[in-house]
Amino acid sequence: MDNIEFSITGDGTTGLYNSAVGDVYHSVFGAKTEALEKFIRPLFLRKNFSERKQIRVLDICYGIGYNTKALLSEIINLNIDLKVSIEILETDKMLVLLSPFIKDGFNLPVVSNVLLKNLKNLYEPEFMNVILSEQNYKFFSPLIRPVLKKYQNTCYGNNHSNYISGFLHNIYYQNISNSNKIHSKYAKDAYFKITPYIDDARKTVGALSPCYDIIFLDAFTPKKLPTLWTVDFFKRLYYLMSSCGILLTYSNSAAVRHAFCDAGFYTGKLYDRHRRHCGTVASKNQDLIQTPLGEFDLGLMQTGAGVYYKDVNLDADASEIIADWECRKKMQGLQSTSSYLKQYKNKREATCMTL
Numbered sequence: 036m037d038n039i040e041f042s043i044t045g046d047g048t049t050g051l052y053n054s055a056v057g058d059v060y061h062s063v064f065g066a067k068t069e070a071l072e073k074f075i076r077p078l079f080l081r082k083n084f085s086e087r088k089q090i091r092v093l094d095i096c097y098g099i100g101y102n103t104k105a106l107l108s109e110i111i112n113l114n115i116d117l118k119v120s121i122e123i124l125e126t127d128k129m130l131v132l133l134s135p136f137i138k139d140g141f142n143l144p145v146v147s148n149v150l151l152k153n154l155k156n157l158y159e160p161e162f163m164n165v166i167l168s169e170q171n172y173k174f175f176s177p178l179i180r181p182v183l184k185k186y187q188n189t190c191y192g193n194n195h196s197n198y199i200s201g202f203l204h205n206i207y208y209q210n211i212s213n214s215n216k217i218h219s220k221y222a223k224d225a226y227f228k229i230t231p232y233i234d235d236a237r238k239t240v241g242a243l244s245p246c247y248d249i250i251f252l253d254a255f256t257p258k259k260l261p262t263l264w265t266v267d268f269f270k271r272l273y274y275l276m277s278s279c280g281i282l283l284t285y286s287n288s289a290a291v292r293h294a295f296c297d298a299g300f301y302t303g304k305l306y307d308r309h310r311r312h313c314g315t316v317a318s319k320n321q322d323l324i325q326t327p328l329g330e331f332d333l334g335l336m337q338t339g340a341g342v343y344y345k346d347v348n349l350d351a352d353a354s355e356i357i358a359d360w361e362c363r364k365k366m367q368g369l370q371s372t373s374s375y376l377k378q379y380k381n382k383r384e385a386t387c388m389t390l
């Protein structure tokens with residue numbers, strides 16, 4: 036947990052900040068709210084997925100799992116009869132291990148228990164130090180706090196692995212008795228399956244096979260960490276996506292959108308319920324793009340702001356990717372973004388005057 040700080044975000048749920056990257060993991064306005072607005076609402080689950088029997092999902096940059104948990108919670112809340120298999124891609128194993136216990140506001144132990152069941156073989160001693168630290172107590176789910184309190188006052192004993200499995204067992208059964216009976220259908224193994232891949236997502240995607248119906252891309256912001264925003268990474272995601280699949284990301288960047296288009300995707304904009312820009316959608320199926328990129332966005336992609344990152348072998352360092360991008364940007368001699376914006380504004384004003 037070096038460089039990672041917990042916080043309580045605007046909607047009362049736990050968020051994280053990484054001081055080494057200089058970036059937040061979640062919106063300060065609300066970690067849960069962000070997952071629902073940017074990654075779940077645009078799926079139109081009932082309309083697009085309720086006729087399906089099963090789907091495969093790729094959660095890239097799983098972190099503490101808001102997007103996966105929001106998806107499963109929404110399926111349960113809507114009572115959709117859908118079997119879901121989720122592959123989670125993340126470099127930081129500790130975050131994955133903490134994910135079932137986080138104060139995330141979903142309050143559906145059945146989801147935490149599915150995670151716990153599928154992740155249990157990864158648990159290791161270091162995890163106990165984080166979860167039992169008094170200062171972290173408020174960042175974990177109220178549902179498991181009684182168990183945490185009990186364990187905070189006991190010592191590890193001689194056998195760490197027995198201690199951890201006892202702890203997980205207690206949490207699991209406490210939650211099962213509260214919730215799995217109510218949501219017994221979804222608690223069955225056949226319903227939700229989670230497979231973790233603790234590695235660089237660029238490496239993992241090379242080993243995965245098609246087809247995914249939903250892809251969440253929730254990497255750190257492109258300028259801070261460009262590795263998962265390159266046209267070459269997107270081409271791999273294009274290969275992995277099913278013909279009626281949908282990819283969602285929070286980025287509104289012209290370069291990211293340009294890269295999606297050049298990777299072969301139909302690309303569109305996302306708005307939240309207040310009609311504010313909240314991200315980008317990409318698909319192989321044009322019908323799944325509610326708001327395609329307009330004349331302004333397409334023009335912006337041809338300016339300096341639209342130059343995207345490249346990483347042909349999917350293994351370059353962030354600094355190499357940025358150096359290559361700066362070099363290409365200089366060489367291309369494109370129109371500056373500020374002059375494009377001015378020109379576009381003038382053109383609009385002229386059009387309004389003639390109407």
Ligand SMILES: C[S@@+](CC[C@H](N)C(=O)[O-])C[C@H]1O[C@@H](n2cnc3c(N)ncnc32)[C@H](O)[C@@H]1O
Nearest residue numbers: 060096097098099100101125126235236253255
């Ligand atoms: C913005 S946070 C994602 C937040 C997350 N979706 C959640 O609900 O907590 C970005 C995440 O990407 C992970 N990450 C960074 N580089 C990665 C890489 N190359 N492959 C996989 N995960 C990566 C970080 O460890 C971090 O957890």
